[in-house]
Amino acid sequence: MKSSVQDSRFLVRLRKAKATKNRERRTLNSNAFSLLEVVIALTILAMITGTLFAIIKGSVRGASDIERTQRENDQINRFLELCRITFQTMPSSATLTLKQLDASGMSSSQELAIAGVPTCFGFGAQPTSYEETVIGLRPDVIEPTSEDGSPRYLLSVTRKDIIAASVDTSQVVVFTTGLDENPEYAPDEQQRTWVPLLRGVKMMKWRFFKDSSDEWLEDWSESKWPDLIELQLQMEGRSLPSRIVWAVPETQLRSPTRSSSSSKTTTTTTTTSSKGGTAPR
DSSP, rough: OOHHHHHHHHHHHHHHHHHHHHHHHHHHHHHHHOOOHHHHHHHHHHHHHHHHHHHHHHHHHHHHHHHHHHHHHHHHHHHHHHHHHHHHHOOTEEEEEEEOTTTTTTTTTTEEEEEEEETTTOOOSSSSOOOOOOEEEEEEESOOOOTOOOOOEEOOOOOOOSSSSTTOOGOOSSSSSSOGGGGSSOOOOOOOEEEEEEEEEEEEEEEETTTTTTOOOOOOOOOSOOOOOEHHHHHTOSSOOOEEEOOOOOOOOOOOOOOOSSSOOOOEEEEEOOOOOEEOO
């Protein structure tokens, strides 16, 4: 009898222990994640990480594009300012010549020659020079084509003494940046050395306005200056060209005005004697 009571108590304790283990197991199962939940969580984390990476990459690229555009705009503005100073401060002896080198009218076949202006693009070995300065486009030998397959050019300037013969072209400093090593300085077929000013130019076109005939001309060889000078400049990555127009100052030389006959003035003329002195007459 006593042993049966002990057995029953043992069975009760065993059942209670099993029940406790089952409760603990159910509690653990309810607090843990299933494999499906883990996979879903990892997928969501990967999507969020990819989105954040794309946003950061786009922000960095946008900041780089803005910086590149700003640097390019600064270079363009410096070039335009040099043109403005040159055109609006030309002496009366200056001459302008616009040559269309190719009859097909390609944007790279124009050259603007400026002569008689000692301060024209005043940099190089001889900042002040009366030699003829020529502005034109040269093919970009480092990156010949842009992303859309169109040719790329360097807006360049040449003058006989812009680079001294004894100076290494890699050490030439111009007012733009990023134009280091030297294939751009190779002489052309006329043995002219060009100094690049702007990189990534797709099109440059000069036109002169003649007020007497009310027309824009793409060739100019007259001794008289045009009334207006127009430049159309299109850079790589821009769909439309920029258009800049400068007014050229008048160059009429007027003789000194004489007093009218009605005004009362006293004039004294002098003659030179044989001894080199002067005597009133």
